[in-house]
Amino acid sequence: MANSEAVATPGVLLTADGTPLKVSLQKSLRRSKLRAMLLVLPPLLFLVFLFVLPIGNMLLRSIDDSLVNQVLPTTFKEFKAWDKTTDPPESLYAAFYTDITRTLEEDKLLVGKAGVRMNYDKPGWRSLIKISARKFKKVEGPPYKEAMIEIDKRWGEKEWWLSLGAMKDERTLGYFLNAVDKKYDFDKNIISVDENRKVYNLLWYRTLLVSFIVTIACLVLAYPVSYLLATLPMRFSNLLMICVLMPFWTSLLVRIVAWMIMLQQQGVVNDTLVGLGILDTENRLAMMYNFNGTVIVMTQILLPFMILPIYSVMKTIPPSFMRAAQNLGATPTLAFLRVYMPQTIPGVGAGCILVFIVAIGYYITPELVGGKDGRLIGNMVAYHMQRTLNWGLAAAMGTILLAAILILYWAYDKIVGVDNMKMG
Amino acid sequence: MPNEKPLVRFVDIQKSYDGDTLVVKNLNLDVAKGEFLTMLGPSGSGKTTCLMMLAGFEPATHGEIYLNDQGINKVAPHKRGIGMVFQNYALFPHMTVAENLAFPLWVRKMSKSEQDERVNKALAMVELSAFGNRRPAQLSGGQQQRVAVARSLVFDPDLVLMDEPLGALDKNLREQMQYEIKHIHENLGLTVVYVTHDQSEALTMSNRIAVFDDGIIQQCAPPEVLYEEPDNAFVANFIGENNRLLGDVVEDAGDSVKVKIDDDSGVVHANKINVEGVGSRTTLSLRPERVTVDPEPGSVPNIFAAHAKELIYLGDHIRTRFTVCGHDDFIVKIPNSAAHAQLEEGATVNIGWNVEDCRALDPSD
Numbered sequence: 001m002a003n004s005e006a007v008a009t010p011g012v013l014l015t016a017d018g019t020p021l022k023v024s025l026q027k028s029l030r031r032s033k034l035r036a037m038l039l040v041l042p043p044l045l046f047l048v049f050l051f052v053l054p055i056g057n058m059l060l061r062s063i064d065d066s067l068v069n070q071v072l073p074t075t076f077k078e079f080k081a082w083d084k085t086t087d088p089p090e091s092l093y094a095a096f097y098t099d100i101t102r103t104l105e106e107d108k109l110l111v112g113k114a115g116v117r118m119n120y121d122k123p124g125w126r127s128l129i130k131i132s133a134r135k136f137k138k139v140e141g142p143p144y145k146e147a148m149i150e151i152d153k154r155w156g157e158k159e160w161w162l163s164l165g166a167m168k169d170e171r172t173l174g175y176f177l178n179a180v181d182k183k184y185d186f187d188k189n190i191i192s193v194d195e196n197r198k199v200y201n202l203l204w205y206r207t208l209l210v211s212f213i214v215t216i217a218c219l220v221l222a223y224p225v226s227y228l229l230a231t232l233p234m235r236f237s238n239l240l241m242i243c244v245l246m247p248f249w250t251s252l253l254v255r256i257v258a259w260m261i262m263l264q265q266q267g268v269v270n271d272t273l274v275g276l277g278i279l280d281t282e283n284r285l286a287m288m289y290n291f292n293g294t295v296i297v298m299t300q301i302l303l304p305f306m307i308l309p310i311y312s313v314m315k316t317i318p319p320s321f322m323r324a325a326q327n328l329g330a331t332p333t334l335a336f337l338r339v340y341m342p343q344t345i346p347g348v349g350a351g352c353i354l355v356f357i358v359a360i361g362y363y364i365t366p367e368l369v370g371g372k373d374g375r376l377i378g379n380m381v382a383y384h385m386q387r388t389l390n391w392g393l394a395a396a397m398g399t400i401l402l403a404a405i406l407i408l409y410w411a412y413d414k415i416v417g418v419d420n421m422k423m424g
Numbered sequence: 425m426p427n428e429k430p431l432v433r434f435v436d437i438q439k440s441y442d443g444d445t446l447v448v449k450n451l452n453l454d455v456a457k458g459e460f461l462t463m464l465g466p467s468g469s470g471k472t473t474c475l476m477m478l479a480g481f482e483p484a485t486h487g488e489i490y491l492n493d494q495g496i497n498k499v500a501p502h503k504r505g506i507g508m509v510f511q512n513y514a515l516f517p518h519m520t521v522a523e524n525l526a527f528p529l530w531v532r533k534m535s536k537s538e539q540d541e542r543v544n545k546a547l548a549m550v551e552l553s554a555f556g557n558r559r560p561a562q563l564s565g566g567q568q569q570r571v572a573v574a575r576s577l578v579f580d581p582d583l584v585l586m587d588e589p590l591g592a593l594d595k596n597l598r599e600q601m602q603y604e605i606k607h608i609h610e611n612l613g614l615t616v617v618y619v620t621h622d623q624s625e626a627l628t629m630s631n632r633i634a635v636f637d638d639g640i641i642q643q644c645a646p647p648e649v650l651y652e653e654p655d656n657a658f659v660a661n662f663i664g665e666n667n668r669l670l671g672d673v674v675e676d677a678g679d680s681v682k683v684k685i686d687d688d689s690g691v692v693h694a695n696k697i698n699v700e701g702v703g704s705r706t707t708l709s710l711r712p713e714r715v716t717v718d719p720e721p722g723s724v725p726n727i728f729a730a731h732a733k734e735l736i737y738l739g740d741h742i743r744t745r746f747t748v749c750g751h752d753d754f755i756v757k758i759p760n761s762a763a764h765a766q767l768e769e770g771a772t773v774n775i776g777w778n779v780e781d782c783r784a785l786d787p788s789d
Contacts, residue, residue, distance in 0.1 A: 323481050324514035326501040328528035329579065335502075338527075342518045 055402070062395035065172035071114040072099045076168050079161075088161045093144040100129075101136055120178070120390065121186075122163040128154055162186045175396035180204070200380065200397075207377040210294055210366075211359035215306075217299045218355050219348065222306035226347075229307070230314035248304050256368050259297045263287040263369075289371030297365050302358055306351035313347030349416045357405050377401065429493065430454035431583060431615050432478065437487035439473050447473050449639040451487070455617060457582075460609050462618045462626040465636030466662075471619045474636075475585050478617065480504050491583070502531075507576035507584040511591060513568050515560035521571050522547070522556035528579040546574040549608070566597045573605065577612070586618045590625065602628045623663050627651070635659050651711075656698055657788035660709035667715075667754050669708040670787070676701045681784050683708060687750030693725045694782040705787035712743075712755045714781035718773050727776035730754070732767050742767075746775065 013021040069076060074095040082092055103111050115129035131152050139147040148155040165186040166174070177183050177190060181198040185191050192198075225244065229237050247255060262268045265284045273279040287293055317340065325335030363378035370376070377397055384394040412418065432455040439448040448470040455461050463471035476482040478489060480501030488495045496504060515524050522543050529539040547553045550570035560568055569589060576584050586605070590598045606629045609616050620626055626633045627647045634644040635658070642662075643655045654660035661668065674691065675682035681696045683706055692708055699706040719727060730746035741757045744767060748754040756775060758767070767773065 318512065318514070320510045320512060320514040321516065323479075323501070324508070324510055325516075325527070326481075327479055327504075327506065327508045328575070329502050329505070329531045330527070331500075331502055334531060339516055343516075345518075 058395045058398050061391055062175050062399045063171050063173065064392065065117075065167060065174065066170040067110070067117050068114050068167045069170050071103045071110055072096065072164075075099050076164070079164050079168060082161075084162065084165075087158060088145075090143055090145050092161065093148055093155070094142060097136060097139065097144045097148065100133060104133060104136070116389070118163075118167060121166040121174075121184070122160065124154070125160075125163070128152060128160065159186075175392040176400070178393050179396045179400060200377070203375065203377045203380055204400075206291075206373075206375075207360060210291075210298065210374075210376060211356050213295050214298045214302060214359045215352050215356045217295070218303050218306040219352060221299070222303055222310055222351065223344075223348075226307050226310040226314050229311045230317075231319070244304055244307050247300070252301065252364060253368075255301060256297055256365060259293075259300065260288060260369060263293060263296065264289075288369055289374070291370075291374045293369040293371065294366045294374035294376070297369050298359060298362060301365060302355045305354045305358060309350040309354065310344060310347040313344050313350075317343050345416065349412060353408065353412055356408065360404060361401050429457070431457045431459075431492060432617070433490040433493075434474070434478075435488050435490065437474070437477065437489065438485050439470070439477060439482065440485045446485075447639055448477075451639075451641065453634060453641060453644065455583075455615060457615055458613050460606070460616045460618065460629060460631045462620060462630040462633045463636055464620055464623060464626040464633050464662075467621060469636040470639040471621075471634075471636045472587060475587055475617060475619050479506055479508055479585055505579075505581055507579070507581035509569075509572045509576045509584070509586040509589040511587045511589070513560070513572035513589075515568055515571055515575070517560055520557050520559055521552065521563070524560065524571060525556075525575050525578050528575070532579060542578055546578040549577070550574045550604075565593050566601065569593060569601060570604075573608065577608070577614070583615045583617065586616060588620055589618075590620075590622075598625070599628075605629065627663070633663075635662060637662070653697075654709065654783065654785070657707040657709065657785045660707075660783065660785060661788070665712050665755060665757075667710045667712060667751075668788075669710070669749060669751060669754075671706060671708065673699060673702050673704050673706055673784070680779055681706070683784060685749040685751075690728055690749045692749075692782060693779050694784040695780050697783045698786050699784045706784045707786065707788050709783045709785050710777060710781060712757045713741075715756045715775050715777050717744075717756065717758055717767070717775050719776035724776040724778050726779070726782065727774050730756075730773055730775045732769055732771050732773065735767060735769055748775065 015021055015024045078092045078095040082088060100111060111129060111133050115126040118125035135151045154160055163186050165188060166184045174184055179200055181193050181201045182190050183193050229240055270284045274281050321339050322335050325339040326332060361378050362376060363382055366374050366376045367379055381394045381397045384390045434451045434453040437448055437451040438446055440446050451474060463474060465471045473482060477484050484497055488497055525543040525546055526539045529542055547556055550573060552567060552570055555563060590601050593601060602625055630647055632644060632646055633650055635642045637658050643650060643659045650659060650663050654663065660666050669685055671683040671685040673681050674684045679696055681694055681699060683692050683694055685692060694708050716724060728748050730748045732744055732746055733752060734745040736743040741759050744756045744758055746754045746756060
């Protein structure tokens with residue numbers, strides 16, 4: 001019987017009782033799969049709620065522009081019908097009036113929020129909406145055009161109406177444009193912002209520059225330390241390891257304050273240099289509250305992220321490689337360059353990626369020691385989150401940072417191979 | 425083999441790592457040109473340290489090493505021109521096999537064409553011509569081993585050092601590689617200094633074996649001499665299987681002695697090798713295959729009653745454990761042939777041996 005079945009479906013292996021082998025295998029593995037799932041569940045939930053959802057929310061916020069639409073649905077309908085060359089028709093005024101009064105009844109706060117949003121595209125909208133909302137109650141009925149112009153004469157100016165064109169869609173790339181010093185004009189063409197309002201391009205450039213300098217500086221400092229860690233006898237290397245990890249165990253703020261004491265104009269370094277007669281007291285170096293401060297302190301703080309991966313790779317390279325290279329006739333320097341260093345590439349790559357990724361989004365150090373020209377894009381994200389409440393712009397900046405990191409990771413994978421990366 | 429001028433000379437070498445204990449105590453050893461010399465000993469006996477000093481990776485604490493009559497204590501490792509096969513091969517993982525082989529040629533600034541030619545020749549020698557473009561990690565252990573050997577030879581060194589090169593291979597492969605290395609040595613007329621703790625490896629390959637223990641060369645001699653005529657109890661025990669009987673010398677006849685075995689049950693007539701006169705302690709050493717079971721009375725001077733405790737069938741011979749003179753771990757190898765009587769466990773027979781085969785050595789612990 002089983003035999004004939006096996007013949008009937010060639011290629012399908014059967015167990016002794018005639019069920020296909022694959023089905024039996026599935027059944028026998030079900031319990032262990034279920035158990036594995038249960039074990040994975042908590043971290044999975046943790047990831048979903050604390051990582052995937054917030055990031056997804058951030059991505060959505062960066063392109064979400066539905067607020068104005070929610071407040072002014074009929075206005076936008078009329079706006080579409082308007083030919084833009086003539087003066088705005090009465091129907092547009094009427095639509096605006098009904099939208100605002102309706103929203104005021106439903107949710108007063110929404111009007112204010114919409115005003116803030118509209119202000120991004122044309123400064124002045126916030127006050128205009130505020131004034132209008134207060135005085136619309138007194139408007140007694142159509143025609144609304146004259147009544148509104150009486151409330152505020154800006155309603156008679158065509159450009160305010162035209163500026164609605166920049167906010168009519170529910171999805172927008174406007175925040176991303178803002179994040180790189182561009183914006184939509186009222187016809188949704190991409191234009192640069194005024195020269196004197198450009199800030200972000202410089203910040204992006206500075207963020208990349210600082211991350212790059214910090215990464216290189218960390219690499220230069222970490223490589224010899226890692227080498228010592230990996231090659232010194234145990235008791236010395238343990239001591240050195242504690243020295244490396246000590247900053248890790250110290251509060252970030254304490255470390256930054258310590259650097260402030262070291263580097264400020266009246267600080268230890270400047271005092272020493274002046275005391276030694278190397279500097280005149282009026283020529284004290286400015287090492288804090290500027291670009292230099294950010295670079296110096298970030299390098300020190302991120303150094304362990306470079307040392308640990310390089311060290312862990314160096315630890316696995318047996319000393320016999322260096323010996324073999326020398327035995328084959330290479331000078332110690334040549335042996336180091338041609339045999340030892342290439343083998344440390346996975347650690348160097350991991351360290352550089354790690355430091356660069358952390359540096360590119362760094363916030364607290366530039367905030368405290370960066371001064372005016374040491375601010376990075378991370379500070380801008382925080383600024384827009386906390387001060388201007390322009391979460392869309394903050395989200396767009398965060399998304400660009402995320403994309404930059406992913407691109408970097410992809411490039412690293414292409415060049416070195418992620419499989420080669422050793423974090424420790 | 426004996427050449428007038430030794431290629432390598434260790435003169436009064438001492439080595440200490442910590443300043444408290446000597447790892448190598450007063451080593452004097454000559455290695456002749458074309459010789460295959462093995463340093464054999466248990467771990468911690470100082471053999472690898474000697475090799476490292478010769479290669480230049482460890483400085484000698486005292487004494488001088490000569491290579492071609494030149495003192496090389498102050499010569500850096502990369503200037504010594506000595507080939508070396510490392511314990512775990514130390515093939516560079518980021519280079520292909522061919523690049524590994526070309527490395528010593530590249531640092532010697534040879535032309536590209538000459539590099540290629542030599543690399544191909546070396547690969548052909550170890551029968552790996554098709555593997556030049558692979559990475560070491562893509563090769564089996566045996567293949568990696570061959571690449572390591574080829575790399576140590578590709579720049580034509582006079583002297584090649586090998587530091588337990590076969591330790592990581594399984595038994596069959598190890599035996600095969602032993603012969604291959606031996607043949608390479610013979611064909612190229614190399615001088616090889618080989619370190620191992622595997623005595624059968626040493627016996628198979630070497631012209632001479634220096635047996636190390638406790639930082640001292642216990643004996644340095646060709647394999648057959650080491651086996652047949654060990655100088656002391658350590659060598660007798662370390663090389664091959666050995667029966668040990670402890671006792672006191674009761675009669676000294678110049679080149680032979682009579683020894684009373686400790687439990688008072690017999691007096692053995694033995695060859696005097698390394699023992700003081702009457703009254704001194706001694707270890708008698710006797711190879712299991714030199715014992716005759718059920719000898720003709722009077723045919724050999726030493727005949728004792730023995731009690732067969734255990735028989736192990738090993739095909740070509742039967743390994744038998746006897747109780748003799750109070751020692752219950754006395755091993756005898758009985759050839760599996762019709763001429764020999766079949767023993768059974770528990771049987772009591774006479775066993776006997778010649779004076780020359782029983783060597784009276786120093787009293788080991």
